Amino acid sequence: MEQPILSMENISKSFNGITVLDSVNFSLNKGEVHALMGGNGAGKSTLMKTLTGVYEADSGEIHIDGKKVSIKNMQDARDNYISMIFQEFSLIPTLTVAENIFLTRESRSSLGFLNDKEGVEKTKGLLQELEVDIDPNDVVESLGVGYWQMTEIAKALSQEAKILIMDEPSSSLTKKETEVLFSFIDKLKRRGISIIYISHRMDEIFKICDRVTILRDGKNVVTEKIKDIGLDTVIQHIVGAEMDKAFEWKERSYSMDSTPVLEVKNLSSGTKVNDISFKIFPGEILGVAGLMGSGRSEMARSIFGIDSRDSGKVLVNGEERTIKNPIDAVKSGLALIPEDRRMQGLILEHSVKDNMILPILSKLKKGLFLDESKADELADQLVKKLNIKTDNIFKTTSLLSGGNQQKIVLAKWLASDPDVLILDEPTIGVDIGAKTEIIDIVRELADNGKAILVISSELPELLAISDRVIVMHEGEMVKELKRKEINTEEELQHAIQGY
Amino acid sequence: MPSKDIEMNNHSNVTAKKPGKTFDWRNYIVYFAFAGVLIYFSLTLFDEGFLTSNNMLNIARQSAMITIMAVAMTFVISTGEIDLSVGSITALSALTAALALQAGMGLIGGLVVGLGTGLAVGLINGLLITKAAIPSFLVTLGMMGIVKGLAMWITNTAPVPIVDSTFNFMFGSGDLGPIPILLIWTIIAAIIGHVLLRKTAFGRQTLATGGNESAAKFSGIKTGKIKLLVFTGTGLAAGFAGILYAGRMHAGRFTFGEGDELSVIAAVILGGTALSGGVGTVIGTVIGSLMMGVINNGLIIMGLDVSQQQIVRGLIIILAVAFGRKTIKK
Numbered sequence: 001m002e003q004p005i006l007s008m009e010n011i012s013k014s015f016n017g018i019t020v021l022d023s024v025n026f027s028l029n030k031g032e033v034h035a036l037m038g039g040n041g042a043g044k045s046t047l048m049k050t051l052t053g054v055y056e057a058d059s060g061e062i063h064i065d066g067k068k069v070s071i072k073n074m075q076d077a078r079d080n081y082i083s084m085i086f087q088e089f090s091l092i093p094t095l096t097v098a099e100n101i102f103l104t105r106e107s108r109s110s111l112g113f114l115n116d117k118e119g120v121e122k123t124k125g126l127l128q129e130l131e132v133d134i135d136p137n138d139v140v141e142s143l144g145v146g147y148w149q150m151t152e153i154a155k156a157l158s159q160e161a162k163i164l165i166m167d168e169p170s171s172s173l174t175k176k177e178t179e180v181l182f183s184f185i186d187k188l189k190r191r192g193i194s195i196i197y198i199s200h201r202m203d204e205i206f207k208i209c210d211r212v213t214i215l216r217d218g219k220n221v222v223t224e225k226i227k228d229i230g231l232d233t234v235i236q237h238i239v240g241a242e243m244d245k246a247f248e249w250k251e252r253s254y255s256m257d258s259t260p261v262l263e264v265k266n267l268s269s270g271t272k273v274n275d276i277s278f279k280i281f282p283g284e285i286l287g288v289a290g291l292m293g294s295g296r297s298e299m300a301r302s303i304f305g306i307d308s309r310d311s312g313k314v315l316v317n318g319e320e321r322t323i324k325n326p327i328d329a330v331k332s333g334l335a336l337i338p339e340d341r342r343m344q345g346l347i348l349e350h351s352v353k354d355n356m357i358l359p360i361l362s363k364l365k366k367g368l369f370l371d372e373s374k375a376d377e378l379a380d381q382l383v384k385k386l387n388i389k390t391d392n393i394f395k396t397t398s399l400l401s402g403g404n405q406q407k408i409v410l411a412k413w414l415a416s417d418p419d420v421l422i423l424d425e426p427t428i429g430v431d432i433g434a435k436t437e438i439i440d441i442v443r444e445l446a447d448n449g450k451a452i453l454v455i456s457s458e459l460p461e462l463l464a465i466s467d468r469v470i471v472m473h474e475g476e477m478v479k480e481l482k483r484k485e486i487n488t489e490e491e492l493q494h495a496i497q498g499y
Numbered sequence: 500m501p502s503k504d505i506e507m508n509n510h511s512n513v514t515a516k517k518p519g520k521t522f523d524w525r526n527y528i529v530y531f532a533f534a535g536v537l538i539y540f541s542l543t544l545f546d547e548g549f550l551t552s553n554n555m556l557n558i559a560r561q562s563a564m565i566t567i568m569a570v571a572m573t574f575v576i577s578t579g580e581i582d583l584s585v586g587s588i589t590a591l592s593a594l595t596a597a598l599a600l601q602a603g604m605g606l607i608g609g610l611v612v613g614l615g616t617g618l619a620v621g622l623i624n625g626l627l628i629t630k631a632a633i634p635s636f637l638v639t640l641g642m643m644g645i646v647k648g649l650a651m652w653i654t655n656t657a658p659v660p661i662v663d664s665t666f667n668f669m670f671g672s673g674d675l676g677p678i679p680i681l682l683i684w685t686i687i688a689a690i691i692g693h694v695l696l697r698k699t700a701f702g703r704q705t706l707a708t709g710g711n712e713s714a715a716k717f718s719g720i721k722t723g724k725i726k727l728l729v730f731t732g733t734g735l736a737a738g739f740a741g742i743l744y745a746g747r748m749h750a751g752r753f754t755f756g757e758g759d760e761l762s763v764i765a766a767v768i769l770g771g772t773a774l775s776g777g778v779g780t781v782i783g784t785v786i787g788s789l790m791m792g793v794i795n796n797g798l799i800i801m802g803l804d805v806s807q808q809q810i811v812r813g814l815i816i817i818l819a820v821a822f823g824r825k826t827i828k829k
Contacts, residue, residue, distance in 0.1 A: 074717070075719070090714045090717045090718065091711070091714055092706070092707045092710035092711050092714055092715060092718075092777065093710055093711060093777065094706060094709070094710035094711075094773075094776075094777030094778050095703075095706060095707060095710055095777075099703065103703065103704075103707055103715075103718045103720070104700070104704070104718055104719050104720055106700060106703065108700070112699070113694070113698040113699060114697075114698050114699060114700060114702075114703065
């Protein structure tokens, strides 16, 4: 067998005594597309960061073309022909395609002035070779997202990259754009470019990859040719045998005969939400599963009136409600806890208390003024109830840990006592202890008769918390499953992948 | 479903072909506005002598200092920053240059001291913004007060006369044949600025820094160094503007440049440079500045008093920017 262009041997890395990579091996052949897979926290991105010089491995060796190399920063990575393709972050939107590709490497005249003609010509040649129809003089921000990626790949190739790392490259693309990307990847392969392809989408992996390496808990699980491995095996390897105790499901009792607290009928919005209907009954937790970009968050946003609705009805406690903006939504008894809590859920410079009482300021008035003692009392209660670890309610929110911040977002909406609570990725970036606590809080809320919609990419969490699960795929609701009917995480994974 | 078909077609258009480039008149608003204002005043104020070469040269003289500072400000705003201290710097530089001349340091001495003053303040601005990571708005707002205070303090608010006639001729009062020296300095500044922004790596890196700072860093651009340079640039330009004020008025005075920072920023934005950074044009800036000069001049000839002039000028700026280019937020 020919020598691999890249081989990573026994790579180990730990942060603060926690082992993230444990003697991981990875190799890549010339002209190969090699899938790197694993659940959240399996170590994929850490492994790639040791390859691009963001982190330095504690031990292990990296060989390029058989030669041992040391990669300490991004320049080292570039010198070794390694390039990471970011979604959109490494281009300057206001510059043209050619200007971006040759940024800091522009050709100069003898007087030191920029000679853009040469860059434009070179870019034209490069794009022609790659069969991409973009004008080098187009300003990047005027192009579609798919072209950003291709511009970035062209930039990498102009730097003579031989190894490309692509992290979920299709997540922001439409189906059609994804197809264009795939044929583009094919061309790259034929040119002898090697690609490390990170993705959660099984259909893509099976379509374009030659081999797959699966990591779990920072260890190698398997490396196999795609044609010699089945979907089931891949899913099994990713999930692993044991399910965490913390995510044990408890069957809850509630009645599906009464009026649903929330009913959504034929909801459509833009291209990502297409004819969605469901009901949530008092005391029920409905989970929403689906891949990134399947329209889960968009659905929540449109229910809540953030995105405009093309058609469809929202009924709260049997009554139709007009929800055109978040204020209408809150008035109708809805609460949305967004995915990006730092950006959308909290004012980080404000105190714990100020964040908590924000949605109910009008209820805390005494005459013209805010009833501070009542507010303090309420904030104290919530801190105790949710077991938020803070010195006091006056502490600045930014100083708290991620898990505690998320609990404050929860507290914020508990205070306003909504009928329907929509949680988008409620435990993202939260440590395992806080995760279980948040799951318990959500359960308790449901026990008090609230209707809860939980969107999550973490299947163990979704399975632990939901009474029913709906699966979304490309904007449509493709399945509805009772939690009782789902025996294993694999089954749900299958449903999500559309097999 | 027909609507779905249309959607699919849209998608295939997106992927099969590059999106067509369309002429966006918004990008050229300042040129239209400038032409419109010129034509309007030419027609209505023809009898009052608006179109005479004398009046045109007058406009060039009046807008020279603003234009020169605006050229440098284009770079600062292109990086997504702002410099409010330029007006105060002109006053201090005019005074230090006048004092140097008074002390017998000669023409070169006066020039060096005046420029050095501006450069030093600009450098301190840049260091505070890049090294101490204080927002440029706050640094230069503070510096505006400090520098103004210094200008008032060094001569106890007294003006400093300049008797060096060569200095006065070269930096403000003179004409070469029919052409005012101030116009020549303006043209030199505009050419240097345009070439720097469009033809040099420094200009490209300035635009990249404002377009997406983290991507610029990732591409190997020292964005801190770029910012330091652009603030030193506005300091230097403001220092030179101060020298021109001094040469024109045959004196240094602490009142020079009062309110200039706003005219300068308005000229840059009118010209089409994005306040959010990443997009900048020196030629647009020059036109923006000339347009404001024309408006001021026309309004004076029309006989509007100062208060009315201010209102009309404010309205025109808001309208031009409102109709102008959509700035895309990062």
